[in-house]
Amino acid sequence: MQEQEARAKASAFMRRSFWVLVLFWTVAIVGLLLWGIQRDREETKRLASYVAETHFDKEKAFRLWVASQGGIYVPVNEKNASDPLLEHIPDRDIKTASGRRFTLMPGFHVVRQVREQFPELYGVKGSTTSLRPIRADNAPDEWQKRALEAFSAGEPEIKEVTEISKEPYLRIMRPHPAEKGCLKCHGKMGFKEGDILGGVEVSLPLKPFLFHEHQQIVTSVWSYGAVFLLGIVGLFIGKRKLERGEAERIAVEKSLKESEERYRELVEISNDIVYRTDTSGVFTFVNSVALRITGYSENELVGRHFTDLILPEYKEKTAKFYGRQFIKKVPNTYYEFPLLTKTGETVWIGQNVQLITKGEEILGFQATARDKTERMNLGALWN
Numbered sequence: 001m002q003e004q005e006a007r008a009k010a011s012a013f014m015r016r017s018f019w020v021l022v023l024f025w026t027v028a029i030v031g032l033l034l035w036g037i038q039r040d041r042e043e044t045k046r047l048a049s050y051v052a053e054t055h056f057d058k059e060k061a062f063r064l065w066v067a068s069q070g071g072i073y074v075p076v077n078e079k080n081a082s083d084p085l086l087e088h089i090p091d092r093d094i095k096t097a098s099g100r101r102f103t104l105m106p107g108f109h110v111v112r113q114v115r116e117q118f119p120e121l122y123g124v125k126g127s128t129t130s131l132r133p134i135r136a137d138n139a140p141d142e143w144q145k146r147a148l149e150a151f152s153a154g155e156p157e158i159k160e161v162t163e164i165s166k167e168p169y170l171r172i173m174r175p176h177p178a179e180k181g182c183l184k185c186h187g188k189m190g191f192k193e194g195d196i197l198g199g200v201e202v203s204l205p206l207k208p209f210l211f212h213e214h215q216q217i218v219t220s221v222w223s224y225g226a227v228f229l230l231g232i233v234g235l236f237i238g239k240r241k242l243e244r245g246e247a248e249r250i251a252v253e254k255s256l257k258e259s260e261e262r263y264r265e266l267v268e269i270s271n272d273i274v275y276r277t278d279t280s281g282v283f284t285f286v287n288s289v290a291l292r293i294t295g296y297s298e299n300e301l302v303g304r305h306f307t308d309l310i311l312p313e314y315k316e317k318t319a320k321f322y323g324r325q326f327i328k329k330v331p332n333t334y335y336e337f338p339l340l341t342k343t344g345e346t347v348w349i350g351q352n353v354q355l356i357t358k359g360e361e362i363l364g365f366q367a368t369a370r371d372k373t374e375r376m377n378l379g380a381l382w383n
């Protein structure tokens with residue numbers, strides 16, 4: 001009963017710890033996956049920022065170069081009219097000896113034209129803007145306006161992922177403070193040296209980055225999913241194996257118990273003495289017939305040496321006989337000798353003794369014996 005309870009407890013523990021393992025595994029894999037996705041997202045942001053900043057710097061270098069030339073002269077045509085905003089600049093328009101006309105173009109204008117004429121090649125959107133633009137077209141949109149206001153409050157850079165006409169973009173904007181040289185043209189808009197004259201914005205389309213990120217996430221989900229399934233299958237197989245082992249053990253125990261009971265019944269209903277001893281001849285089991293004939297109780301017999309019961313003058317001979325059976329490993333013997341019962345009577349018994357073996361090893365003796373007293377007495381009479 002106690003044993004059964006212990007076993008039930010053990011298997012309940014097994015079941016419970018199995019589900020704890022499954023839960024742990026699930027949490028671990030989902031956690032790792034989420035962590036991986038988070039890292040993919042951060043990686044996308046980092047990469048996009050890096051690309052956007054590269055555009056930014058290149059554009060700036062280009063503008064600086066034009067500015068370092070004091071602007072460049074371009075041929076006057078329908079795209080490049082003389083800029084009325086530059087009217088106050090001496091030599092805004094020049095004419096070559098052969099009569100071709102050229103006009104001055106500042107850096108911001110050059111960049112604007114390049115952006116407008118080759119949008120695909122340029123790769124990024126963007127504009128140069130100011131809260132007080134000298135060209136009305138350069139007025140800021142809502143996002144740029146907020147950024148420009150933030151710059152005036154001291155912000156060094158605004159970087160944000162937002163949508164432009166429903167497409168995701170990374171927008172970066174940096175301020176342009178007014179230097180002395182700038183005021184030559186921008187001064188009329190009321191700027192003083194050190195004011196935030198305006199800002200330059202670059203908008204990087206995020207679509208290709210997000211596509212790449214999406215692919216990365218899909219790959220992660222599949223690979224983590226595969227690892228997860230593998231683990232779950234492994235856990236289930238382990239559980240099945242444990243359960244099968246348990247079932248087998250229970251079945252073996254049951255059949256062992258049954259056969260033990262059958263044997264006991266058989267032994268109890270027989271009229272023969274049945275007993276077992278260990279290899280040295282000490283009783284390990286005696287049946288009720290043995291108790292009845294010898295007059296001893298079970299407690300008195302189990303643990304005692306079988307020769308204790310033999311009539312003294314037969315002790316040595318009998319012990320020798322069984323010693324030989326043991327040494328020569330004779331599987332089965334028959335022998336007769338007299339016993340002394342508890343009440344002092346002599347009982348002749350004839351017994352079959354088998355070696356109990358397991359492989360090569362002898363584990364003990366098993367004996368079935370029968371009371372031969374009457375026959376022996378008859379024989380004595382005849383003698």
Ligand code: HEC
Nearest residue numbers: 085106108109128129130133134135138176182185198199
């Ligand atoms: C030679 C005159 C000139 C000088 C000097 C000059 N700019 Fe400009 N700037 C212009 C013109 C013309 C535009 C309009 C370009 C366009 O978009 O066609 C402009 C546009 C801009 C814009 C876009 C917003 C607007 O006002 O239209 C910013 C910002 C700007 N300039 C900043 C600067 C800064 C900063 C400096 C000094 C480092 C500077 N500019 C020097 C002529 C000048």
